[in-house]
Every structure is written in structure tokens, then in C-alpha cells.
Amino acid sequence: MIDQQVSLRGSAACLPVRPRTGRCLVLAAVFVCAACGLVYELELVALASYLIGDSVTQASVVLSVMVFAMGVGSLLAKRLRSRAAVGFGLIEAVLALVGGSSALVLYATFAWIGESRYALVGFSLAIGVLIGAEIPLLMTLIQRVDRQDAGGAVADLFAADYVGALVGGLAFPFLLLPMLGQLTGALFTGAVNAAAGGALVLWVFRRDLTPRSRWLLVLVNVAVIAVLAVATALVDDFERAARRAVYGDGVRVALQTGVQEIVLTGAGRSSLDLYLDGRLRVSARDEYRYHEALVHPAMNGPRARVLILGGGDGLAAREVLRYRDVRRVTLVELDPGVTRLARTDRALSALNGHAFSDPRLTVVNADAFNWLRAAHGGYDVVISDLPDPGISTSTKLYSAEFYGLVAEALAPGGRLVVHGGPPVTRPHTYWTVEASMRAAGLHTRPYRISGRLSDFAAGPDRATHRAQAEDGWGFVLAGTAQKPALRLSPRAPTLRSLTRSSLVRAGREAESARPGGLLPSTLVHPRYWEDR
Numbered sequence: 001m002i003d004q005q006v007s008l009r010g011s012a013a014c015l016p017v018r019p020r021t022g023r024c025l026v027l028a029a030v031f032v033c034a035a036c037g038l039v040y041e042l043e044l045v046a047l048a049s050y051l052i053g054d055s056v057t058q059a060s061v062v063l064s065v066m067v068f069a070m071g072v073g074s075l076l077a078k079r080l081r082s083r084a085a086v087g088f089g090l091i092e093a094v095l096a097l098v099g100g101s102s103a104l105v106l107y108a109t110f111a112w113i114g115e116s117r118y119a120l121v122g123f124s125l126a127i128g129v130l131i132g133a134e135i136p137l138l139m140t141l142i143q144r145v146d147r148q149d150a151g152g153a154v155a156d157l158f159a160a161d162y163v164g165a166l167v168g169g170l171a172f173p174f175l176l177l178p179m180l181g182q183l184t185g186a187l188f189t190g191a192v193n194a195a196a197g198g199a200l201v202l203w204v205f206r207r208d209l210t211p212r213s214r215w216l217l218v219l220v221n222v223a224v225i226a227v228l229a230v231a232t233a234l235v236d237d238f239e240r241a242a243r244r245a246v247y248g249d250g251v252r253v254a255l256q257t258g259v260q261e262i263v264l265t266g267a268g269r270s271s272l273d274l275y276l277d278g279r280l281r282v283s284a285r286d287e288y289r290y291h292e293a294l295v296h297p298a299m300n301g302p303r304a305r306v307l308i309l310g311g312g313d314g315l316a317a318r319e320v321l322r323y324r325d326v327r328r329v330t331l332v333e334l335d336p337g338v339t340r341l342a343r344t345d346r347a348l349s350a351l352n353g354h355a356f357s358d359p360r361l362t363v364v365n366a367d368a369f370n371w372l373r374a375a376h377g378g379y380d381v382v383i384s385d386l387p388d389p390g391i392s393t394s395t396k397l398y399s400a401e402f403y404g405l406v407a408e409a410l411a412p413g414g415r416l417v418v419h420g421g422p423p424v425t426r427p428h429t430y431w432t433v434e435a436s437m438r439a440a441g442l443h444t445r446p447y448r449i450s451g452r453l454s455d456f457a458a459g460p461d462r463a464t465h466r467a468q469a470e471d472g473w474g475f476v477l478a479g480t481a482q483k484p485a486l487r488l489s490p491r492a493p494t495l496r497s498l499t500r501s502s503l504v505r506a507g508r509e510a511e512s513a514r515p516g517g518l519l520p521s522t523l524v525h526p527r528y529w530e531d532r
Contacts, residue, residue, distance in 0.1 A: 015145055015204060022145030022204050027160040029200040030138055033092065034164030035171065036193040037131045040099035041066060042172045043186045044127075047103050048120050050261065050277050051110045055393060062124045069128025077133035084140040085205035089217045091137070092197025095130040097224045098123065100190015103183050104231060104238065110278075111242035135161070141205065181256060183239065187232045194224045247275065253345065257337030264341070269351040274313060276338070276387070282313050284351055289497045290419075290473055293449040293506070295319035295383060296498060297477050298417035300489040302380040304328070307409065309368040309397075311385035312338035314352030320383070321358050322493040329361045330379075336365040369396055372405040380411050384418040389429055389521075389528045398433055398528065400520040403440035407480055416442060416478045423448050423474035423510060429528050430474040431518050439520035442478035445486050446514070447506040449473050449498070474510065 015022050044062045049055035080087030102123045110116040135157060142153050176185035198221035206214060231238075243251055243263070250271070253264035266272040266284065274282035295316055304327045306320050312333030320329055333339050342348050343356040355361055364371060368386070384406070389398035396402060398418075406416055420433035423446075430446075437444050450472040477484050486507045488500050521527040 015207065017145075017204060019146040023142060023156075025200060025204050026138060026142045026145060027156060029196050030134075030157055030160040031164035031167070032196040033095075033134055033193060034161040035168030036096075036099065036189050036196075037127070037134075038165045038168035039172050039176065039189045040102060040127050040186070042169065043099075043103050043182060043189075044106070044120060044124060046172075046177070047106050047182055048116070051106065051116050052120070053279070058120070061121065065121055065124040066128035066131070069125045070132030073129035073132025073134075074136055076129065077136040080133070080137060081140050084137045084144070085201050085208045086213045086217065088134070088137040088141065089197055089201035090220065091130055091133050092201075093194055093217070093220045093224045095127065095134075096190040096194035096197070097227065098126050098130065099193065100187045100224075100228050101231065102127065103186040104235075107183065107242055108238075111245040144208075145204070178258065183235050184232055187228045187235065191225050191228045191232075194221050194228070197221075246278070247273075252347075253341065255337065255341075257335050259335040259337070262335075262337055262341060264345060264348065266347065269347045272347050272351055274348065279387075281387075282315065282351075287315055287351075289449065291315045291319050292495050292498045293447075293473060293475060294385060294417060294419055296488055296492055296495065297447070297475075297486060297503060298381050298383060298415045298484075299323060299492065300485065300487055301415060302411070302413065303489075305379050305411070306330070306381045306383065307379040308332070308383045309372075309386060309406075310334075311383065312342060313348065314339075314342040314355040316383055316385045317355040317358075317361055318353040320381075321353070321355055321360060323489075323491070325491075326360060329358075330364060331361060332364045332366055332368050332371050334365065334367055339363050339365065369402055369405070372402070372409055375409055377409045378411045379409050380414050382406050382410060382414065382416045384416065386419070388419075388421050389433060395521070395526045395528055396523055398436060398521060399526070400436045400439040400522050403437045403442060403478075407440050407442055410480050413479070413481055415484050418476045418478070420446075420474045420476050422472065423513065424472070427513065427515065428518070431515055432521050432527050434476045435518045436520040436522075437476055437478050439522075442480065443483040444476050444478045445483050445507065446474065446476050446510040447486055447503065448510040449475070449502075449506050 017025065041062060045055070045059045048058035048062065052058055077087070106116050106119050106123065109119045138157055139153060142157065172185070176189070180188055198217060201209070202214065202217060209217070243254055247263055247265050250265040250267065251263060252267070253262065255262050260277045261275075263275040264272065265275070270284055272282070272284040273280060296319065299320070303323055303325065306326055306329045308316050308320065308329065308331045310333060311317060311331060312335060314331075317329055317331055320326055331339070339356070342352055349356070356363065384397075386397050387394040389395060398420075403416070410416065416437070418433060418437065420430040423430040434444050434446055477486060486503055488495075488498070488503060519527060
């Protein structure tokens with residue numbers, strides 16, 4: 001025991017700092033590395049949700065794979081404990097390179113290959129292994145500088161690790177993402193990670209390194225930081241090239257709001273396509289078919305006050321405002337960037353008929369669910385023009401609770417119309433929307449409008465949009481007192497695609513495919529994922 005204590009004192013004496021200072025520096029490195037590790041994790045989840053969709057599934061994949069890989073990394077790190085300093089320095093350099101470049105590689109695979117799931121799993125596994133290898137080596141290093149009982153050392157390490165994770169978790173959405181974006185944010189995090197790991201080993205533990213190991217760590221860290229710096233300098237060119245690969249050469253507008261990425265392609269109103277987070281939301285080739293079918297069946301009856309949920313592009317509002325007896329239209333859109341673009345972009349504002357210049361239209365930028373909870377009722381018509389229910393962030397907007405709020409906002413005899421997704425390729429989703437509306441006490445009347453194969457856009461959703469054109473769009477019209485009649489108003493304006501006979505046929509086609517026994521989707525039991 002005496003010999004061991006003498007050995008430990010001698011070992012601590014070899015360090016260039018006092019034991020307590022060395023311990024604080026190791027814990028500071030733990031703090032920084034933990035913050036960087038969580039940023040990598042959140043970057044993967046955020047980018048995967050944007051590129052692949054379904055944030056719940058992507059978060060589950062990333063977290064489960066990374067936690068498993070961390071266990072593997074901890075086991076593998078046992079072999080490096082005899083050379084903990086150089087091992088930790090190399091692991092941090094590799095982690096900085098892999099984590100820092102992960103967002104770039106994921107986006108590149110999506111842009112040029114069209115599939116990023118395998119890259120997502122690969123990066124989750126690699127980053128998890130490297131993060132898992134940190135703690136055993138740091139445990140060895142902290143006992144190297146300041147001998148203490150194992151329980152105390154573990155408590156200190158995990159305290160620094162968890163606090164660092166907290167800081168990294170808060171810095172990602174509130175600092176890195178809005179200021180640097182996903183790609184530059186990941187590269188910057190990698191540079192910080194490499195600098196922190198390299199500085200700790202090359203300063204505090206430099207006497208533990210052989211000259212060859214010292215030069216190896218210097219060269220590796222300089223190379224990693226140089227690669228990340230070059231990538232940061234070229235990230236704008238990379239984004240432009242990737243965007244051209246995804247959307248073609250016709251990108252006119254590309255901006256990242258606090259909610260989503262918005263991309264506009266096409267030079268004029270006849271060729272315009274609007275993408276939100278990589279998903280095609282509007283194609284000028286066929287949007288009139290969708291919006292006429294969405295709006296006009298619900299306008300048969302009293303329509304003085306109309307509420308539009310979503311529809312920030314102004315296209316549903318364009319159809320509503322064609323009725324002269326509409327006195328007031330309230331449009332509730334979460335992202336002010338969409339409504340601003342719809343008001344100011346020349347092609348998009350021409351496509352929506354300059355709806356935002358109509359004094360009858362009032363725009364509210366808010367979450368539709370929360371806004372309805374505080375809204376006053378009395379609306380004759382509510383039009384739900386929201387993202388598909390399969391997108392996890394929209395699931396609550398297709399729940400029975402949400403439709404209950406809509407029912408309270410309707411005037412006696414009011415009508416609600418909802419786009420429920422493609423009824424042929426995703427029948428479970430479509431009919432679950434209908435079941436959720438019935439669960440809220442609404443009387444429903446489903447209908448389906450066919451698309452046209454000639455109307456499909458280029459871009460990342462080309463195949464999806466073509467399949468949707470073959471499938472068509474599924475809608476559900478509902479009333480508070482009774483089933484509303486599925487027909488057009490006698491005073492409906494002239495329409496390009498929808499006729500009274502086609503609307504009757506649309507109702508028959510939908511009813512003929514009605515399944516039985518589907519349960520509604522609720523906030524505590526969302527059911528739309530079952531159709532994916």
C-alpha cells in the first residue's frame with residue numbers, strides 16, 4: 001500500500017500542474033466533450049427528421065443505436081487504459097472529424113444518392129462508440145492527476161458530463177442552429193471538440209507521451225481542425241450544389257426560418273414549386289385541383305366568417321375570397337416566413353391572386369392547436385390545410401382533441417373540411433382522420449379527388465408526387481349538426497376542375513372504400529404512424 005501511494009505521488013508529480021488544477025482541467029474537458037457529443041446527437045435527429053421525416057422514428061433510431069454503441073465503446077476502451085492519454089487524444093480527434101462532418105455527409109447522401117437512412121445509422125453507431133470510449137479513459141486520467149476513491153471520481157465525471165450535456169442541449173436550438181445552421185454548427189462543434197481534447201492531452205499529460213505520440217497527436221488534431229475549417233469555408237458552395245442536385249437548377253428562393261426550410265423553384269407562376277423541409281407542398285401544375293376540391297364543397301351554405309388553419313401560401317384563401325359574400329377570413333399559420341414569402345414573392349403572390357392584399361383577410365402567426373384553445377367561436381367554415389398527418393409534428397393537428405376544439409369554434413350549422421392524405425396508398429391514415437373527426441362529435445362525409453399523371457413536379461418528392469397524382473387527394477367534409485351535403489354552392493364561381501357531377505362521384509368513390517373498426521387518433525395515443 002505504501003509503495004502504491006509513493007508511486008501515485010510520483011506519478012502526479014510528473015504533471016505540469018498541481019493535482020487539484022489537473023482534476024479541474026480534466027472535468028472541464030469532460031464538460032466540453034459532453035456538450036459536443038449531445039450536439040452531434042441532436043444534429044443527427046434534426047437533420048434526419050428534415051431529410052427522412054417522422055421525427056419520432058428518427059429520434060428513436062439515433063438514440064437507441066447511440067446508447068447501444070456507447071456500451072460497445074466502453075468495452076473497447078478497456079484495452080486503451082494503459083495508454084489512456086494518447087488513446088483519449090486520438091478518440092477525440094476522430095470523434096471531432098466524424099461528428100463534425102456527419103451533417104455534411106447525411107445531406108450529401110440525401111442530395112446525390114436519395115437515401116440517408118444507412119448513413120444515419122452508421123454515424124449514430126460510430127459517434128456512439130467514440131463517446132462511449134471517453135468515460136473509461138477519462139476515469140483513468142482523473143485518477144492519474146488526483147487520486148480519490150472510485151465512487152467520488154465517478155460522481156465528479158458524471159456531474160461534469162451531465163452539465164455539459166445540458167449546455168450542449170440548450171446551445172443547439174437556441175444558439176448554434178439559429179446562428180450557424182445545421183452544417184456549419186456541426187463543423188464548429190467538431191473544431192471545439194478537437195481543440196478541447198487535444199489541449200488537455202498535449203498540455204496536462206504531455207509528459208506521459210512519447211515524442212512520437214506527441215507529434216502524432218499534434219498532426220492529427222491540426223489535420224482534423226484544418227479539414228473542418230476548409231469544409232466550413234466551402235459549406236455555402238456545398239449547400240448550393242446539393243440544393244441543385246435535390247431541386248434542380250430552378251431554385252429562386254431558399255431560406256431557413258425558425259420553423260423550417262423554405263425553397264421556391266420555377267421562374268413564373270405556371271412553373272412554381274414550393275417545398276417545406278424538402279417536401280413538396282405546392283406545385284403550380286396541379287394546385288388548383290387540390291385547392292378547389294378542398295375549399296368549394298365547404299362553402300356551400302353560410303360563409304360570412306371563414307377560418308383557414310395552415311395554408312400560409314395563400315392558395316386556399318384565394319379560393320375563399322372568390323365569394324363576394326365572405327366578410328372575414330382568418331388565416332392561422334405557424335411560420336411567418338411562409339406568409340411573408342406568399343405576400344412578397346412575385347410569382348407566389350400572383351399564383352395566390354394577391355390574397356394577402358385583400359382587406360377581408362387577417363393573418364395570425366401561431367400554432368393552430370394553441371390558438372384554437374383561446375379562440376372565440378362563430379366561424380361558418382373552417383378549412384384545415386395542414387401538413388399530412390404522417391408528419392409527426394402535425395399529428396396533434398389531426399387528433400380527436402383538435403377536432404373537438406374546431407367543433408367549438410364553429411357556428412351552429414358550420415362546416416369543417418380536412419385534407420386527410422391519399423386514400424388509396426395510405427388508407428389507414430385517411431380513415432383514421434375521419435374516425436377522429438367522428439369521435440369529436442362531427443358528422444362526416446368523405447370524398448376523393450383523382451389527380452392527373454401529367455401533373456407532377458421535379459425535385460426530391462418527384463416519385464411521391466407522381467404516386468399522389470395516381471392516388472389523388474382524400475378530403476373529409478363535416479358538420480356539427482348533421483352530415484353536410486356534398487355539393488357546390490349555387491353561387492360558386494367558375495372552377496377549372498371541379499364540377500357538381502365529379503363531386504358526387506368523388507363521394508361515392510370514397511364511401512365505397514370505407515373500412516370498419518378504425519379507432520380515432522388522440523394526443524395520448526396517436527395512430528397515424530401505423531400506416532407508415
